[in-house]
Amino acid sequence: MISQLSWKVGGQQGEGVESTDKIFSTALTRLGYYLYGYRHFSSRIKGGHTNNKIRISTQPIRAISDDLDILVAFDQETIDVNAHELRNNGVIIADAKVNPTVPEGVNARLFAVPITAIAEELGTSLFKNMAASGASWALLGLPLEVFNKAVEEEFGRKGPAVVEKNIEAVRKAAEFVLELTGGPLPEFQLEPADGRQKLFIIGNDAIGLGSVAAGCRFMPAYPITPASEVMEYLIKTLPKFGGTVIQTEDEIAACTMAIGANYGGVRALTASAGPGLSLMMEAIGLAGMTETPVVIVDTQRGGPSTGLPTKQEQSDVLAMIYGTHGEIPKVVLSPSTIEECFYDTIEAFNLAEEHQLPVILLTDLQLSLGKQTSELLDYKRIEIKRGKLQQGELPETAENQMFKRYEFTEDGVSQRSVPGQKYGIHHVTGVEHAEDGRPSESPVNRKKMMDKRLGKMKNIKVTDPIKVDAPHETPDLLIIGMGSTGGTIDEARGRLAEKGINTNHITVRLLHPFPVEEIKPYLEKAKQVVIVENNATGQLASLIKLNVGYAEKIKSMLKYDGNPFLPAEITTFCQELNLVWQR
Structure with missing residues (x-):
């Protein structure tokens, strides 16, 4: 049996890829597995290739995997784009309707399943997402009743007939694939999970929940990827607590309305991405000058301008610190986990009111939209401080x-x-x-x-302005990151340790004012410092050099192609750097 597995589903945007992933992930969460997801999607409503990759483990994980065990494909493009990630002798479950083929050079087992045909037999092609999920579930040999329960929870509001047809789609696809394989594949049998209850949410939802818990009762906002889910969460939730959400005409109005609400004594926040924050800069200056508390969420994405609105980047750091004209006090926080998204949102509201200034909560697309397992939140930790x-x-x-x-x-x-x-x-x-x-x-x-x-x-x-894991007094490498890179760095560190390279790790959680005294001792002791960030100019590295020094030790590992870091990339970079230093 194995302790972890990687699964991906792909197809054309708008044809049910998200639904396929949702039920599959929900059922695994019910069993107590830890999950970490990454969603690749196009910057359009319908059409264009999209996929969702889920890593499943019996232990906590905070990084996407380098490779892939099972690929579920609704079209040939999904196979062509993603098959290179498959491990040797990995599995492709593809819709037979597209006459799927395995690309040359890929060693994978292809199972053509009549996913669309099964759905259409039941009345509509909409059931194909359940058929695809059922085929995947069957290969893992996990209890079907758990999967069916997740189907009931998802579709129960649509009535028993819809639930029954979805479950039938699951059953037929499962039976078909098991007939092809002769039963669940032994190499994909997961060790039992711990069965404990956990959360499986995106960072944006954790921020939304945190704002409610902090006493926020008003959110003006303008929709923008990848921040819209904060607003969508609060649209459903705030009215239950006497609050409201207003969709404004633009981000300027959103920010000034949030400032006005806070001036009136109501805790309020707004959320946007880089282009929206650019429009808010004058208003943020107003909050600083009038000493009005306000919380603003910036979910970073690929820029500049419209850039890559659905892709990963961490390029707003310096803009959030220095973007306003004139000089004002502000705080820039950078959570790195789902739990931190929740607790840091509460702390952001407290800091804003205690010090009467704007607080910016800086996340990135992977943390904002990547669905992850989180331990249950401790509501006893919540403390409201209104200064x-x-x-x-x-x-x-x-x-x-x-x-x-x-x-x-x-x-x-x-x-x-x-x-x-x-x-x-x-x-x-x-x-x-x-x-x-x-x-x-x-x-x-x-x-x-x-x-x-x-x-x-x-x-x-x-x-915790910085999060530190420093088991070595004088490490070969000190690796520093921010936001969603933390889990990937930790996984790479495990591989580096196997190669005899000792590492310490710091995640910077407070970007402004910069925690100089906290971070300085670790830079002093490290032989070399690697700073990992998703931008082209090394913005976190610039902050460290400016505030702490040690420029001669610092090497930047930068990635700005729209994709998050993989553990193997960080491992290779650090290993090569260490070899050069030893020479």
Whole structure:
């Protein structure tokens, strides 16, 4: 028996590839397996090749696999594009309708299954996704009743007749493929899973759930890949808690409405991708100048301009830190797991209100849309911190005197009132202002206000600004990454250890203000430093060189072709670098 397996389904976008993957993955999750998925899709609604790759394991995993065991193909293009990933003697389950063939040079077993024909016999070709899933499930020899239960959960709302036909499609395809193979394939028999309940969600859903748990009750947003799922999650969820989502006319409106809601005392966020964040920059500056808390999610994708809207990249880092005109305080957080997406969203709201500034939650497409197994979340960890928001009665002000909303304080954070509070009236403007908000061009006041706002940064305290796995006092290599690269780096480290190369690993979770003191000791001790990131200019490496130094030790491993890193790529790069250094 094996402890892990890789499975992929592909076809034309819009023909049910996602449904095939969804039921298959749900059933495996019910059994307690750990899963990690990567979805390749085109930047159009229908048509164009799409595939979803799922890695299945009895142990936690956070990386896609280098190769593939089973490929399910709805068309010949799927075979042509993906067959090179198959292990020697891997399996292709293909729709017999397309007269599938195995490309030259690929050593794979092809099973042509009448997937479309089975579906059409049951009344509609829509059932072919269940037929394809059933054929895959049968090869693994897993209990069919678990799969059927997942089908019932997915289609139960459509009535028993629909459920029965889907289950029949599963049964017929399973019987057909087992007749071809003579039974489940022994080399694909998975070891039993632990059976524990787990979550299987995308990062965007975890962010949506985290925002609800944090007390967010309003989200203005404009749809954009790969951020739209945050909005879609909250459209369904926020009304249950008295909240609402508004689809705005553009990202400028979305950001300014979120700022306005927070000014009114309601926790609000917006979410977008790089092009949307570009439009928000002036509004983010407004939040910094008016010291209004706001949380903004940036799900990075391939750029610039429209770029590669459905592909992986990590190229917004410097823009999120330095993009606004002028100088304002802000926090940029970078979660790296599903769990961190949830907990960091809550922390983002707390930081925004405690320090009265914008907080940007920076994810990437793989983390945002790649479906992954997560342990159950601990809601007891949730703590709401609203900082100096005055929720009770304010002290009486003298006649003709306004509330000192921007009063100079030791920590740079002033008392905050909301509209309608007695004695809380003050002036709000995007121009420089005095303590009561009235416009001021006094050079003395200007310097004091700038120092007040920027002085907040020295008090920023974030839970685990870096995540460290450093078993070696003086490692051959220190590997540093951010976002979704963490699991891939860890898997590569295991392979490097087998080759006698000692490594430590740091995932940078706080990008601004940069955690210099936390990361510096590890750079000092490392012989070499490899920084792994999905961009062309080494933006994380630039931050480290700028803030910490050690440029002579640092080597960048960059990938910007739209695909996430594979463990083998990092292993090869680090092994070759170590050999060069030893010479």
